[in-house]
Amino acid sequence: MSRILVAMSGGVDSSLAAALLVEAGHEVIGVTMKTFCYQETPAHGKTCCGLDGILDARRVADRLGIAHYVFDVEEEFTRDVIDDFVAEYARGRTPNPCVRCNANTKFRDLMRRGRALGCDGIATGHYVRIARGAEPGSATRLLRGLDRSKDQAYFLWGLPPELLPLLHFPVGALSKAEVRERARALGLVTADKPESQEICFVPDGDYRNFLSKRLGSDHPALSTGRIVREDGTEVGTHAGYAGFTPGQRKGLGGGREVPLYVIETRPGSRDVVVGGREALLAGGVVVETPHWLTPSPPDAGEELYVQIRHRGPAIPARVESTGPEELRLRFEGPVGPVSPGQSAVVFREEQVLGGGRIRSRIPLGPSEA
Amino acid sequence: MQDAPLYRDPSPRMMDRIYLDHAAATPLLPQVREAMARASEEAWANPSSRHQSGVRARRMLEEARSRTATALGVASPEVFFVSGGTEACNLAILGLLHTQAPGPSGEKRPFALHSPVEHRAVREPFEQRSREGWDIRIPRAPFCGPAEGDGWTEEDLTGAALISHIWVHNETGAIYPVEELSRRCAAAGGVPLHLDAVQAVGKIDLRIPDRAGTLVSLCAHKIGGPRGAGALVIRRPPRPLMPRTVGGGQEGGLRAGTPDVAGAVGLATALELACDRREGEARRLAPLRSLLLALLREGIPDLRLHDAASDVVSHILNVGVPFRDGTLLLAALDLEGVDLSAGSACSSGSSRPSPALVAIEGEEALRGIAPLRFSFGPTTDEGTVREAARRVIAVVRRLREAERP
Numbered sequence: 001m002s003r004i005l006v007a008m009s010g011g012v013d014s015s016l017a018a019a020l021l022v023e024a025g026h027e028v029i030g031v032t033m034k035t036f037c038y039q040e041t042p043a044h045g046k047t048c049c050g051l052d053g054i055l056d057a058r059r060v061a062d063r064l065g066i067a068h069y070v071f072d073v074e075e076e077f078t079r080d081v082i083d084d085f086v087a088e089y090a091r092g093r094t095p096n097p098c099v100r101c102n103a104n105t106k107f108r109d110l111m112r113r114g115r116a117l118g119c120d121g122i123a124t125g126h127y128v129r130i131a132r133g134a135e136p137g138s139a140t141r142l143l144r145g146l147d148r149s150k151d152q153a154y155f156l157w158g159l160p161p162e163l164l165p166l167l168h169f170p171v172g173a174l175s176k177a178e179v180r181e182r183a184r185a186l187g188l189v190t191a192d193k194p195e196s197q198e199i200c201f202v203p204d205g206d207y208r209n210f211l212s213k214r215l216g217s218d219h220p221a222l223s224t225g226r227i228v229r230e231d232g233t234e235v236g237t238h239a240g241y242a243g244f245t246p247g248q249r250k251g252l253g254g255g256r257e258v259p260l261y262v263i264e265t266r267p268g269s270r271d272v273v274v275g276g277r278e279a280l281l282a283g284g285v286v287v288e289t290p291h292w293l294t295p296s297p298p299d300a301g302e303e304l305y306v307q308i309r310h311r312g313p314a315i316p317a318r319v320e321s322t323g324p325e326e327l328r329l330r331f332e333g334p335v336g337p338v339s340p341g342q343s344a345v346v347f348r349e350e351q352v353l354g355g356g357r358i359r360s361r362i363p364l365g366p367s368e369a
Numbered sequence: 370m371q372d373a374p375l376y377r378d379p380s381p382r383m384m385d386r387i388y389l390d391h392a393a394a395t396p397l398l399p400q401v402r403e404a405m406a407r408a409s410e411e412a413w414a415n416p417s418s419r420h421q422s423g424v425r426a427r428r429m430l431e432e433a434r435s436r437t438a439t440a441l442g443v444a445s446p447e448v449f450f451v452s453g454g455t456e457a458c459n460l461a462i463l464g465l466l467h468t469q470a471p472g473p474s475g476e477k478r479p480f481a482l483h484s485p486v487e488h489r490a491v492r493e494p495f496e497q498r499s500r501e502g503w504d505i506r507i508p509r510a511p512f513c514g515p516a517e518g519d520g521w522t523e524e525d526l527t528g529a530a531l532i533s534h535i536w537v538h539n540e541t542g543a544i545y546p547v548e549e550l551s552r553r554c555a556a557a558g559g560v561p562l563h564l565d566a567v568q569a570v571g572k573i574d575l576r577i578p579d580r581a582g583t584l585v586s587l588c589a590h591k592i593g594g595p596r597g598a599g600a601l602v603i604r605r606p607p608r609p610l611m612p613r614t615v616g617g618g619q620e621g622g623l624r625a626g627t628p629d630v631a632g633a634v635g636l637a638t639a640l641e642l643a644c645d646r647r648e649g650e651a652r653r654l655a656p657l658r659s660l661l662l663a664l665l666r667e668g669i670p671d672l673r674l675h676d677a678a679s680d681v682v683s684h685i686l687n688v689g690v691p692f693r694d695g696t697l698l699l700a701a702l703d704l705e706g707v708d709l710s711a712g713s714a715c716s717s718g719s720s721r722p723s724p725a726l727v728a729i730e731g732e733e734a735l736r737g738i739a740p741l742r743f744s745f746g747p748t749t750d751e752g753t754v755r756e757a758a759r760r761v762i763a764v765v766r767r768l769r770e771a772e773r774p
Contacts, residue, residue, distance in 0.1 A: 029704075037719060067700075067703065067704065069696065069699075069700040071697060071700070072721075074719065074720075113694070113697050113700075116697060116701065116767070116771040116772075117701055117704060
């Protein structure tokens with residue numbers, strides 16, 4: 001019997017994950033991370049610091065008869081996740097803080113603490129699966145969740161590969177409906193809790209206000225600029241390029257014959273470049289400093305699948321070139337939009353090979369390879 | 370059964386625990402349990418009812434009031450039963466500081482004052498009044514004696530609607546010279562003084578100042594009485610207090626609601642017992658406190674002692690372990706079966722030390738320090754102390770070892 005740390009957010013997925021591990025006979029320690037302290041909370045009812053999550057996780061832990069602790073990870077989280085989030089927006093990119101958290105805080109930093117408490121494994125409620133090596137010495141593989149509509153492999157490409165053998169993902173082989181059903185059957189208070197849509201450290205969803213506090217309200221990313229076409233024609237103004245991501249239609253003003261989409265942001269000039277739908281399509285993607293979860297990463301020429309957006313499909317692609325600084329992938333057909341700063345995650349069948357942050361798109365046109 | 374745990378916890382965590390958190394709560398004394406059982410069996414009627422059954426309940430309530438008053442050295446009409454220390458503090462502070470809109474510009478805002486080391490049950494009611502326009506002043510340091518200036522002078526106190534100071538500190542055990550503070554409040558024109566005596570009753574020789582308008586908050590569950598029972602003492606003649614809970618006129622109109630007779634009996638019984646045993650317990654616990662400190666220092670040479678300069682009660686010991694991750698330390702201690710507390714800034718369990726501890730030790734001194742509060746009670750003996758020290762030292766060593774790259 002092993003002692004496993006379960007990261008419990010207070011949501012139904014991690015609640016059931018904990019329950020399934022206890023059912024399987026493990027000794028489970030439930031942990032909720034305290035990532036952020038929202039000190040300016042007014043007293044009128046809104047909870048601060050994710051207190052709701054902590055309280056819900058604690059109630060589930062009580063029901064399961066397991067210990068539950070809150071770990072203060074604010075310092076590491078600020079350094080690894082929040083600072084990066086702010087810096088990316090300042091550069092005109094679209095960050096994905098959950099990816100950074102999974103790559104740093106939620107697994108590596110929590111496991112370090114878990115080891116100090118005698119844990120030999122760590123689990124979460126993510127919709128992914130682990131395939132343990134058949135023989136000793138053969139690598140543990142991370143697989144996509146069985147329910148593709150809930151698959152969360154997109155957020156986990158940054159896991160430290162040496163942690164893979166210690167990971168448990170009990171709900172990855174279930175559908176969301178099954179998860180709720182089983183949680184209800186166990187009487188877990190979070191069975192019908194709605195999913196959180198917000199980033200944990202911006203609970204009110206007001207990113208602009210959050211960025212303004214950290215960058216200063218006169219930062220270029222939050223200052224007015226032009227909306228221009230690719231040929232330079234000005235079509236309007238915006239209130240800060242931090243509010244835009246490629247593919248976006250919102251915030252550009254309407255009433256045009258042909259709808260316009262954000263193609264790219266240019267922090268230097270504070271321009272937001274727009275164009276028609278066709279302008280969003282790319283022939284491939286350049287991924288910076290790829291991170292591999294497998295001892296056998298793909299070689300140039302290999303065909304695989306890539307996901308460039310959480311809600312997007314896994315697209316067939318071919319490796320044009322690969323190295324420590326850069327991975328270049330060619331899509332089979334035109335695909336868009338491509339958002340610098342978002343993740344590109346690479347699959348070989350069910351297996352998550354790894355991924356990295358999108359640096360730029362490769363325009364449509366003949367391959368260089 | 371919906372509420373029972375689903376799975377039997379396979380770990381031995383509940384066996385063989387060392388409980389050193391008596392300042393949070395301490396086991397119900399057998400005499401208290403018996404007295405409360407009797408009260409529930411014999412006097413369960415509503416004390417407000419006019420019939421003989423109600424009268425029996427009322428008599429028991431008033432007897433509890435009289436016993437409480439005697440134990441505290443005050444008069445019965447000065448004792449008001451409430452649901453605990455927090456309610457008593459809220460009633461005193463919010464009740465005395467009536468809601469007032471801030472005056473037009475030029476007119477001096479009404480002001481009140483409290484120490485920087487108050488418990489949340491005092492701090493937060495003042496914060497509420499502050500948001501409503503009151504000028505709430507907080508001197509930089511707690512009141513430490515006749516020489517204390519800097520926010521505590523007669524001039525600073527004159528005109529205040531209320532001063533509030535904790536009597537014995539819940540985190541460090543420091544005993545504050547509130548008698549001297551009371552004299553100063555009198556000299557400042559008779560300013561009302563509220564004292565949080567939750568950690569003081571039954572622990573020090575409590576002499577409640579007999580100055581009119583003095584308010585004292587206390588409760589039962591730190592002295593072997595039940596949770597949910599407390600009292601607010603208001604020295605006569607009282608300043609008018611706005612009640613918080615209305616709708617029945619009980620407790621002289623100050624606090625409506627059917628009184629918890631069993632709770633009041635429990636409070637009175639616990640108070641009497643605690644006062645009886647006070648000196649003996651203080652003498653018994655002082656060497657145990659010294660022993661614990663010595664053992665911890667031996668095993669953790671860089672251990673800090675918090676509020677080392679103050680006069681402290683013998684049942685509280687607050688130390689600082691140089692270790693960055695306080696939440697991890699407490700979790701590890703919990704898994705080792707040690708029940709302790711650490712003053713934390715908020716209920717979500719942050720690693721940040723409480724504002725009170727910061728006011729006493731300073732922000733710099735607390736950087737990278739995990740505070741631990743040990744508090745003793747009737748079940749604490751030398752064996753408890755030695756075993757606690759052994760486990761704490763083992764955990765700290767193990768965690769520090771794990772941190773090493």
